[in-house]
Amino acid sequence: MAILPIRTYPDPVLRRTCQDAEPGTEQIRRLAQDMLETMYAAPGIGLAAPQVGASIRLVVVDVAGALGSPDPSFLLNPRIVRSSETTAFEEGCLSLPEFSLEVERARVIEVSYQDLEGAERSLVAEDLFAVAIQHEMDHLEGRLLVDYASSVKRDLYRRKARKRKAT
Numbered sequence: 001m002a003i004l005p006i007r008t009y010p011d012p013v014l015r016r017t018c019q020d021a022e023p024g025t026e027q028i029r030r031l032a033q034d035m036l037e038t039m040y041a042a043p044g045i046g047l048a049a050p051q052v053g054a055s056i057r058l059v060v061v062d063v064a065g066a067l068g069s070p071d072p073s074f075l076l077n078p079r080i081v082r083s084s085e086t087t088a089f090e091e092g093c094l095s096l097p098e099f100s101l102e103v104e105r106a107r108v109i110e111v112s113y114q115d116l117e118g119a120e121r122s123l124v125a126e127d128l129f130a131v132a133i134q135h136e137m138d139h140l141e142g143r144l145l146v147d148y149a150s151s152v153k154r155d156l157y158r159r160k161a162r163k164r165k166a167t
């Protein structure tokens with residue numbers, strides 16, 4: 001396994017729409033393991049493939065890992081098939097250093113996906129787990145947390161990110 005560099009805003013790879021992941025390959029297994037290790041090292045509770053430069057519909061989420069009991073979920077080609085009323089969470093993103101924002105998302109979701117070997121699966125996620133999955137799925141469409149911010153806050157962050165990149 002390897003810890004991969006995390007791409008940060010405004011890296012254009014974060015804006016691409018991802019392609020379907022092909023399960024059951026050595027390449028996807030390695031990418032998933034590397035993403036998991038990268039996420040734990042960051043540390044974070046979720047990571048999407050574009051954040052390590054791969055435009056592939058693969059996300060890794062583990063909301064328990066930070067509490068010392070790792071329980072990772074690998075979701076290939078995830079789709080939300082049911083969602084509940086919304087709730088608001090303060091979110092951050094490993095690709096957006098020094099940025100956080102309260103966002104409204106469904107509190108409960110049902111997700112259909114494939115596992116790493118291609119088996120069709122589904123899960124029901126609530127609260128932080130549901131929010132993390134929705135956040136990571138946004139990455140697969142090239143959508144970022146900063147897109148939910150007011151234009152003032154977004155412009156401010158864009159300027160800050162440019163300055164950070166220049167130094």
Ligand code: NI
Nearest residue numbers: 092093094095
């Ligand atoms: Ni993110």
